[in-house]
Each structure stands twice: as C-alpha cells, then as structure tokens.
Amino acid sequence: MGLTLEEVSLEVMHRPVMAKEALESLNLRPGSLVLDATIGCAGHSLLILEKIMPGGRLIGIDRDNESLEYARARLDNFKENVNLVYADFRNLDKALSDLRIDKVDAMLFDLGISSLQLDSPERGFSIKTDAPLDMRMDRASYISAYDLVNNLTEDEISALLRRFGEERWHNRIARFLVRERERQPIVTTGQLSSIVLKAMPRGLGYRKIHPATRAFQAFRIAVNRELESLEEALNKAVEFLNVGGRISVISFHSLEDRVVKNIFKQLYRDGRVRLIFAKPQIPRFEEIRENPRSRSAKLRTIEKIK
Numbered sequence: 001m002g003l004t005l006e007e008v009s010l011e012v013m014h015r016p017v018m019a020k021e022a023l024e025s026l027n028l029r030p031g032s033l034v035l036d037a038t039i040g041c042a043g044h045s046l047l048i049l050e051k052i053m054p055g056g057r058l059i060g061i062d063r064d065n066e067s068l069e070y071a072r073a074r075l076d077n078f079k080e081n082v083n084l085v086y087a088d089f090r091n092l093d094k095a096l097s098d099l100r101i102d103k104v105d106a107m108l109f110d111l112g113i114s115s116l117q118l119d120s121p122e123r124g125f126s127i128k129t130d131a132p133l134d135m136r137m138d139r140a141s142y143i144s145a146y147d148l149v150n151n152l153t154e155d156e157i158s159a160l161l162r163r164f165g166e167e168r169w170h171n172r173i174a175r176f177l178v179r180e181r182e183r184q185p186i187v188t189t190g191q192l193s194s195i196v197l198k199a200m201p202r203g204l205g206y207r208k209i210h211p212a213t214r215a216f217q218a219f220r221i222a223v224n225r226e227l228e229s230l231e232e233a234l235n236k237a238v239e240f241l242n243v244g245g246r247i248s249v250i251s252f253h254s255l256e257d258r259v260v261k262n263i264f265k266q267l268y269r270d271g272r273v274r275l276i277f278a279k280p281q282i283p284r285f286e287e288i289r290e291n292p293r294s295r296s297a298k299l300r301t302i303e304k305i306k
Helices: 019-026 043-052 065-074 076-081 089-098 145-151 154-165 170-183 189-199 213-224 226-240 254-269 285-290
Strands: 033-036 057-062 082-086 104-110 241-251 273-275 298-304
Touching: 019 043, 019 104, 019 241, 019 298, 033 043, 043 057, 043 104, 057 065, 057 076, 057 089, 065 076, 065 082, 076 082, 089 226, 104 226, 145 154, 145 170, 145 213, 154 170, 154 213, 170 189, 189 213, 213 226, 226 241, 226 254, 241 254, 254 273, 254 298
Parallel strands: 033 057, 033 104, 057 082, 104 241
Antiparallel strands: 241 298, 273 298
C-alpha cells in the first residue's frame, strides 16, 4: 500500500517544478482546453485550472493509477471541468479520441518522477532507501528493474547503462552485477546501489551526485520505455493542437532534453511550429534553493502555426 493523501507532505505536493515559467509559456486563457500529459499529483494542473476558469477544461493523463487518485482528490473542486485518464502518454491520441476531442489549446509534459513516487519506498525509485527493485511507473506493467538486473546478459546490461545512463563505467558495473547475481539474486535497491559502488574504480574523488544515480536512471528509463514513449507522444501531440496552441515540456536529464530538442527542431524546419525560446528556460536560483529536485529542469515550448 502507498501513502495516504494526508501522509504526503503538503509542501511537496504544492511544489510543481518551474510552475510560473510553464504557465506563462502555455499562454492560457479562460475557456481553454488543456492536456496535462503527465498529471502526477496535479501540482501544475491545479494552477492551470485556476487560469482557464471559467469555462475551461483539463484532460489529465498518467500511467500511475496511484497518482491519478491523488490528482482526483486534489482537483475535486474542479471535478466538473476535469477528465482523468489512466494511460501512457504515448497513447494520448486514443485518450483524446475516446473523449471525442479533436484539438486542444495547450499541452504540458512534466517528465520528472513525482515526489510521491520518489518518496514511496516500495516503488523502488530512490537510492536513499532499501526497497524492492521495482521502478515501474505503471504497477500493472510486467517488467520491473528486478527482471532486467537479473536476466539481461552482461553485454545487454552494459549497453543499457551506456545508452540510458551515459555511465562511463558501464562495463565494470555490468560485470559486477552479473558476478553478484550468480551468488544470489539482486532483489533490492540497496543491493543494486552497493554493487554499483563496489564497481567504481578507487580514487574517483568527490562527486556531486550519488555514484549509482546514472545506473538507477538507466534501469528506470528502460523499465518504463521512457524515451520511446516521449518520442511517440510528441510526434502525435502536434496533430491534436489547435493553430496558435502551445506545447511545453519540462525535462530533467540530457537524454530527455535531446529528444524534445530534436523533435521541436524538426517541426520548426517543417514550418509547422515556431520556437518560443531560442534556448531552454531553466529554474530560477530561488526555486533551486527551495526545491533542489528542480536543479536539472529545462523547459522548451513550441507554438503551432499550421
């Protein structure tokens, strides 16, 4: 069981990353129809609804059923203006079509792992707690991090760490993981973190992030097929956007940002959109100080012109 709504820190729940910048970028007006493709705990959505009332409507998608329930509770005052859909955002076309929606005025993609997921030990996303090796955003999915860590070959693990974690020591970590699982299965995040630490060469010195961060990122991305879903979703999204409508994406690591940047640039070259910012926006110093999880965020926005 996850945390109850009351047990989740209100301070955390009210901290959507780059909220001011995101809302301004979407150019929202009363009566707008908006898709929040990653509604999570509805931090951004609550602010969006305040901007689009009266007469606005919000569609919220998430593949984490637990997050949808939190969102439903938080948005109860706006329930007549909200539709929540349990789906991967790669299927946003089906979600909108099922609601008989042809076009929307704005879309927001916040690609970060929610505080609810990070702070729920049993979900296995965090390095800080020893928990089952899970990392599934959709708990109905069949493949977990446990399956990848314990069943992929050494070469496959190495390639995964290199591609999705940009991990310099991918070969060493893969070798250590395979060696360890021959003795016993790797079943917890604590075991994974410990093995990655052992695999690191001595004398690396001070590192700003935990040495296992890139490995955890790589397995999480692979488990949830995040980059593949993002590319598919963004290519579909522009088809469901009204002319003059905007798409804003908040990414949190270079792999995500690269996908967003490349797709937006291609749409720009095709003459379908204009880039609202020449370079991605980043969080203000004050936000990073108050919410360190925002430090790697980047916001990119496009507007459809045809």
